[in-house]
Amino acid sequence: GLSQADSELHSHSDDVNATPSDSRELPEDSDHVNWDVRSDTSENSQETEPSHSEGDTPSLSPTAGTSLRGRVRTMSRRMADSVSQRDFFGARNMHYMAHKSTVGENKYENDVFHDAHLELQERMRNPIAFHAEMMGDIMYFNQALRQPDAKEFVNAVIKEINGHVENNHWELVPRDTVPEDAQIVPSVWSMRRKRDLTTNDVKKHKARLNLHGGKQIYGMNYFETYAPVVTWFAIRLIIIFGIIFHWALRQVDFVMAYPQAPIEEDIYMEIPQGIEIAKGDSKSMVLKLLKNIYGQKQAGRVWNSYLVQKLDSIGFQPSQIDDCVFFRDDVIFLVYVDDGIFVGNDDTKLQEIIKEIQQLGLNIEDQGHPADYVGVSIKKLKDGAYEFTQRALIDSIIQDVGLTDSKTKPVPAKVSLQLHAFKDQPIFDLDFNYRSVVGKLNYLAQTTRPDIVYATHQIAKYSSDPREPHGEAILYLVRYLKKTRDLGIRFKPDPKKGFECFCDADFSGNWNKRFAHKDPSTSKSRSGWVIFYASCPVSWASKLQSQVALSTTEAEYIAMSQALRDVIPVMNLIQEMKEKGFQVICVQPNVYCKVFEDNSGALELARLPKLRPRTKHVNVCYHHFREHVRKGLIKIFPVNTKDQIADALTKALAQNDFQRHRRYLCGQ
Secondary structure (H helix, E strand, C coil): CECCCHHHCCCCCCCCCCCCCCCCCCCCCCCCCCCCCCCCCCCCCCCCCCCCCCCCCCCCCHHHCECCCCCECCCCHHHHHHHHCHHHHCCCCCCCCCCCCCCCCCCCHHHHHHHHHHHHHHHCCCHHHHHHHHCCCCECHHHHCCCCCHHHHHHHHHHHHHHHHHCCCEEEEEHHHCCCCCCEECEEEEEEEEECCCCCCEEEEEEEEEECHHHCCECCCECCCCCCCCCHHHHHHHHHHHHHHCCEEEEEEECCCHHHCECCCCCEECCCCCECCCCCCCCCEEEEECECCCCCCCHHHHHHHHHHHHHHHCCCEECCCCCCEEEECCEEEEEECCEEEEEECCHHHHHHHHHHHHCCCCCEEECCCCCEECCEEEEECCCCCEEEECHHHHHHHHHHHCCCCCCCCCCCCCCCCCCCCCCCCCECCCCCCHHHHHHHHHHHHHHCCHHHHHHHHHHHCCCCCCEHHHHHHHHHHHHHHHHCCCCCEEECCCCCCCEEEEEEEECCCCCCCCCCCCCHHHHCCEEEEEEEECCEEEEEEEEECCCCCCCHHHHHHHHHHHHHHHHHHHHHHHHHHHHCCCCCCCCCCCCCEEEEECCHHHHHHHHCCCCCCCCCCCCHHHHCCHHHHHCCCEEEEECCHHHCHHHHHCCCCCHHHHHHHHHHHHCC
16 A cells, blocks of 8 residues: 655655766886986975076986986987976976877867767667657656646556566565675656647556666676667668558557566665555565566666567567567567567468467567557558658647747748857746757657758757757747648658668858857768658658868768668668568669769769879778679769758758658658
């Protein structure tokens, strides 16, 4: 039962603070020759500089060094001049070469901000994890009990605890029996309202009991933590195949997935907040975990390994390209943590496989045809096409920013405004959580709305220090979403189109002399690309390039290279499916991709491996796809700038141009 007294307890939400030590010293050189030119090495002795007449060379110190044979080394004139500048460089370890590298030290604040942004845009490629990271409305136990619907959360807590008890996920043990070298980790509740993706109405209250992973100690109760998830390009691609070849789709959910796997290490957990036990109390008793409870740093990896082992026992083999795509005969299984989709020719066969998995001891629920997968509403239309939408998420964003008026915008970003750091502008103070809205916008842009990916990336760039113009840019974008809330991706494949990629770059498009000294990213170019299969979008991105391009050719070539890093895995997955006997669209025996580029210099550089004075400095890492071009697996074609669909992913466009490209990006 629930204790009323315990309801006032504070949740275990304290973060672990780690203070890095800056007192580390570099190790002294271990060479046999002593190059130290200081005459006095004592820290307490006062340094005295010898006086020299103007133009004279300082006298050579006997500590200039001796060879292995005992010969006294003669100091060079350059080294002697360095000694005379000791006051400038400092006396410690002074010699004619710097004793350590200064790269990375004394970074300016703007450089640190820029580096953080490059790291941020990589995290944005994983929309679900980034969304969870940026969200600020996850409730703890004591917060949920203060909500108007607290009674529903109480019932959810009771249901969660009963589920753990009935499935023997732990056992009660006296605290004094815990080994001395073992850690007793706190527990923490995670409470949320689960909403319908179409109406945004609350359909379920969830209470999840977690072990406080932030308190775990590496090497004591966890080691490896990486756990793969299926990529969105694989989900979209296989559903496109399903539409073309009329395959059956069936969605499944693993109920309380993580605790289905056994615990990896002996872990002890404090009794959850708000829970009373029949014998003893939280001071004398603890829980010894028997199953893989949520919240552990390694929980995702343990569950994934357990699931792969079970699937392997009934003949499912993981893809070599995507670890969460599994093949068995003519059936494909996609899994995102605990949500899965089966795809195959025969729906009856899919149902038999689900029953086969249930017989393995896994608690799996058959949810029928996909309707709500990983936060995306999937709808099959009368003409056989599929529509991916997230109207409930858009309504949630509109509600978060408080847009109650009827004003809307026809485009997601102003053409006349380039966002910069705006350090001279007032700090953002609008009545909404900037980071939370950015997380939702990014999730929307990466899953069903490629038309807003450029505007979203520009806004997310300044999440660490938002200013007034950045908040206004969010409002502008949300007004556009309000006008197009029913828009999503429509998959109506055209097999004649095949496999295509459009890539583009905006060369130094954000350059602004006024902000250049405060915002280093103004000199960077922006890459944008979108990959189509059978005229349906499979993957897209808008990214700031990590290095400064010196010409439009170089910027376009880097964009092409970045795009083909996404193209090649898609090609490999299609080739793997073909080798396993699945039907695919192939114009030639080998799967190939058409790449459209609107810069003649970049086209020539990609086709001909010739070094030129203005392009020979381009990093080798950007030439990775040339072998595919040489073999004919990738074909590169010119395209008119007006027909360059990726142009909408590199810059803000006027209404007519934007809407023309949007019809291709979203399929409607």
